[in-house]
Amino acid sequence: MSGESSFQSNNAIIKWIDYRLPIFTFVNDAVVVYPTPKNLNYWWNMGSLAGIMLVVQIVTGIILAMHYTPHADLAFASTEHIMRDVNYGWLLRYMHANGASMFFIVVYIHILRGLYYGSYKAPREILWWMGIIIFILMMATAFMGYVLPWGQMSFWGATVITNLFSAIPIVGEGIVTWLWGGFSVDQPTLNRFFSLHYLLPFVIFGVVFVHLWALHHHKSNNPLGIDIKGPQDTIPFHPYYTVKDLYGMAIFGTIFAIVLFFAPNYMGHADNYIPANPLVTPAHIVPEWYFLPFYAILRAIPDKLLGVVAMFASLLILFVLPWLDTSKVRSARFRPVYKMLFWAFFINCLVLGYIGGKPPEGIYIVGGRLATALYFLFFLVLPFIGWFERPKKLPESIAKAVLKSHGDGGGGGGAPTGAAGAAAKSEDRG
Amino acid sequence: MADSTGGDGHDANRRDFLYVAAGGLGAVGAAGFVWPLVDQMNPSQDVLALSSIEVDLSGIAVGQSITVNWRGKPVFIRHRTAAEISQAGAVPMSDLPDPEADTARAEKPEWLILVGVCTHLGCVPLGQQGEFDGWFCPCHGSHYDTSGRIRKGPAPLNLPVPDYIYLDDNNIKIG
Numbered sequence: 001m002s003g004e005s006s007f008q009s010n011n012a013i014i015k016w017i018d019y020r021l022p023i024f025t026f027v028n029d030a031v032v033v034y035p036t037p038k039n040l041n042y043w044w045n046m047g048s049l050a051g052i053m054l055v056v057q058i059v060t061g062i063i064l065a066m067h068y069t070p071h072a073d074l075a076f077a078s079t080e081h082i083m084r085d086v087n088y089g090w091l092l093r094y095m096h097a098n099g100a101s102m103f104f105i106v107v108y109i110h111i112l113r114g115l116y117y118g119s120y121k122a123p124r125e126i127l128w129w130m131g132i133i134i135f136i137l138m139m140a141t142a143f144m145g146y147v148l149p150w151g152q153m154s155f156w157g158a159t160v161i162t163n164l165f166s167a168i169p170i171v172g173e174g175i176v177t178w179l180w181g182g183f184s185v186d187q188p189t190l191n192r193f194f195s196l197h198y199l200l201p202f203v204i205f206g207v208v209f210v211h212l213w214a215l216h217h218h219k220s221n222n223p224l225g226i227d228i229k230g231p232q233d234t235i236p237f238h239p240y241y242t243v244k245d246l247y248g249m250a251i252f253g254t255i256f257a258i259v260l261f262f263a264p265n266y267m268g269h270a271d272n273y274i275p276a277n278p279l280v281t282p283a284h285i286v287p288e289w290y291f292l293p294f295y296a297i298l299r300a301i302p303d304k305l306l307g308v309v310a311m312f313a314s315l316l317i318l319f320v321l322p323w324l325d326t327s328k329v330r331s332a333r334f335r336p337v338y339k340m341l342f343w344a345f346f347i348n349c350l351v352l353g354y355i356g357g358k359p360p361e362g363i364y365i366v367g368g369r370l371a372t373a374l375y376f377l378f379f380l381v382l383p384f385i386g387w388f389e390r391p392k393k394l395p396e397s398i399a400k401a402v403l404k405s406h407g408d409g410g411g412g413g414g415a416p417t418g419a420a421g422a423a424a425k426s427e428d429r430g
Numbered sequence: 431m432a433d434s435t436g437g438d439g440h441d442a443n444r445r446d447f448l449y450v451a452a453g454g455l456g457a458v459g460a461a462g463f464v465w466p467l468v469d470q471m472n473p474s475q476d477v478l479a480l481s482s483i484e485v486d487l488s489g490i491a492v493g494q495s496i497t498v499n500w501r502g503k504p505v506f507i508r509h510r511t512a513a514e515i516s517q518a519g520a521v522p523m524s525d526l527p528d529p530e531a532d533t534a535r536a537e538k539p540e541w542l543i544l545v546g547v548c549t550h551l552g553c554v555p556l557g558q559q560g561e562f563d564g565w566f567c568p569c570h571g572s573h574y575d576t577s578g579r580i581r582k583g584p585a586p587l588n589l590p591v592p593d594y595i596y597l598d599d600n601n602i603k604i605g
Contacts (some may be wrong), residue, residue: 184502
């Protein structure tokens with residue numbers, strides 16, 4: 001970002017504007033000539049997809065708010081009014097509800113990509129933090145959005161999740177009453193959740209801006225996990241990655257459309273089509289699928305406070321990941337032990353998700369505890385892997401690896417060299 | 431300011447004091463302004479005003495329960511059978527995670543009045559179910575006995591007994 005921008009124009013109006021507000025220069029530097037590693041694969045499409053989903057959610061959400069009434073007596077009916085009476089209301093609501101799920105799918109893949117290729121390591125720690133903050137904000141937004149239709153799952157989901165705070169010693173009950181604005185989830189709760197649900201996406205938008213700022217400062221990581229060493233390692237973002245992102249969007253859009261038009265309620269719960277009843281809890285309450293792994297961790301611990309602590313810890317531990325991982329090599333391609341560990345972690349997350357959706361009895365209790373232990377074990381053994389793991393030889397540069405061959409997994413493949421730190425020291429200083 | 435030592439140190443000290451004093455006052459002012467923004471989230475006056483109800487018990491036969499809505503929460507009023515009362519009284523205190531005598535939980539032993547909100551995460555337990563013939567919470571599997579005391583599962587505390595008084599033999603006021 002230092003030095004002269006390459007942006008030039010012969011158009012007098014553009015020049016006049018750009019001299020006063022360098023918006024054309026900004027766009028040119030950010031998404032046109034922006035130097036991007038040559039070797040990004042399709043896992044790097046998820047960032048732009050997440051951005052698109054944020055826009056889809058904001059646009060459909062603003063429209064839904066024009067027809068929705070945030071009142072305990074009217075919310076359910078106004079949601080049905082959107083579904084039945086408003087022109088294309090069904091489309092917009094299904095787009096918004098399934099859009100949340102699609103957003104989470106994309107973001108989960110984005111996070112796993114970061115884990116696999118070591119995108120959280122220096123100098124991208126703050127970039128990683130911003131991502132976690134976005135993820136947490138997304139969870140809060142999705143949770144409050146799910147409350148708005150005021151069905152049974154809305155009501156009882158809100159009750160259970162807000163009650164998590166009652167586990168805090170002494171002030172817990174006071175905090176829950178404060179969150180509710182009453183003595184149970186009721187009208188004040190719904191009204192403020194609506195307000196915050198409208199607010200938070202714009203907060204997310206702001207954090208996304210910081211996320212991209214940090215990203216553009218040190219540029220994208222890449223499947224080799226080595227730094228960009230010169231212009232020969234990069235290609236301009238446009239047209240190469242604009243086209244690749246658009247292609248990804250077309251595929252993603254197709255999948256989204258299939259869900260939207262053929263299975264719009266697949267990821268929902270039938271109980272949420274029953275109006276909220278504060279006196280009857282549905283027999284089997286589960287959160288939306290994207291919360292299930294965390295829900296499984298909550299239930300795995302047979303103590304209320306410790307269960308809540310474990311659930312939040314499972315999320316917050318991601319903040320210290322850049323320091324838990326002691327290896328200087330970023331990409332799992334060159335880390336045979338970490339690679340196995342990563343896949344074990346991934347499968348374990350799926351197991352947690354599965355268990356989170358099952359009733360807490362019999363085998364699911366044992367399984368949930370085991371999977372919770374394994375989840376945290378991943379973070380505990382990570383510091384030691386860097387010690388004894390012998391990483392594969394890193395390629396000299398992105399350009400050399402790309403030119404050398406396409407077949408052997410991006411080059412390398414040589415004999416292992418020394419301990420992780422020593423092998424990568426000269427290669428990986430950011 | 432005749433009490434100070436003078437010289438450069440004098441000015442620096444005076445300035446430090448002014449900075450700290452101004453900053454401190456600013457922080458107190460900001461906190462004072464933030465408090466209304468925080469406190470508006472607490473229950474409003476109309477919500478607090480609706481905090482007690484009266485219930486007529488005369489229509490509830492032995493072995494029957496009713497659920498009434500108090501502060502948006504279900505309150506269970508159970509006309510307990512003699513078997514339930516003796517079962518609740520016979521439990522040794524050492525068996526209870528949250529020890530409390532049945533006599534302390536029911537002013538008149540035949541009338542058990544409970545806030546029907548699981549002390550785990552707030553679901554409504556189902557009556558006359560579970561391993562202790564009291565209440566069972568379907569959400570995360572907490573079992574309560576015939577006195578509404580927690581016996582098994584993740585809930586830490588007994589189902590709370592709301593404040594209530596007998597207005598006469600057949601009428602109570604909850605809250």
